[in-house]
Amino acid sequence: MRNDLSIREEKSKDFPFIRSLTEQAFLNVPESDHTEHLLVERLRQSEAYIPELSLVAETNTGKIVGHILLSKVGIVSEEGTTTVLSVAPLSVLPEFQRQGIGGMLLREAHRRAALLSYKAVLLLGHKDYYPRFGYRKASSYGIRFPFNAPDECCMAIELEPDGLKEIHGLVHYPNAFFE
Known part of the structure; x- marks a missing residue:
């Protein structure tokens, strides 16, 4: 873990920085529709939002360089x-990518989610990135996503352990994902 960064819960004063950071993080991602920053804002206004699971990575100089949001979804x-969580989105400023910040945010979000008694997290993401953190194909658990x-x-x-053992079905995202 980098000792020049801290991870903390987002504050309302961070919202403009998180919006800009999220836009920049997805600017050159071909699979993106470039509206992730709007998704964050819609989720904050929804019942799916969990303030304790919207985290920022901040340098020791106070610069916000990463953000992760875990919100409620149903299976x-x-x-x-069954209510579980979804990562949407995980963002790191381009000039800070490939330095382990995304992994730090993901691990800390998992830790905090487990303390809140959530059993599992889902995501739609890069097939080569997320497995290193323990993610597996959702279909291996009998979980299907509602899109192609x-x-x-x-x-x-x-x-x-066995957090998804008895859980299977179709993921239901809150309306905030589609507005």
Whole structure:
């Protein structure tokens, strides 16, 4: 872990910096629709938002260089709906990428989510990046995503042993993801 960074919960005064950071982080990502910053703002206004799981990475000079947001999603099956979390988005300023900051944010978000008794996290992400943090194809747990995306990009991680053992079905995203 870098000792020149700290990870903390976002504050309302950080919102403009997080918006700019998120825009910059996805600017040159071909798979992006370049609206991730708007998604963050919509999620903050939704019931899916968990303030304790919206984190920033900040340098010892006070510069915000990364952000992660975990929000509530449901997995719907015949047995009912189970609430888990979704990473959307994970952002690091381009000039700070490839320095381990995304991993630091992800691990800390997982730790805090587990303390809040969440059992699992889902994401749609890069097939070569997230497995190093323990993510596996969601389909291996019997979890399907509601859109056309490559199976290897639809992933899940258990935050506790067997956290997804009895959970399967279709992911239901809150309306904030589609507005």
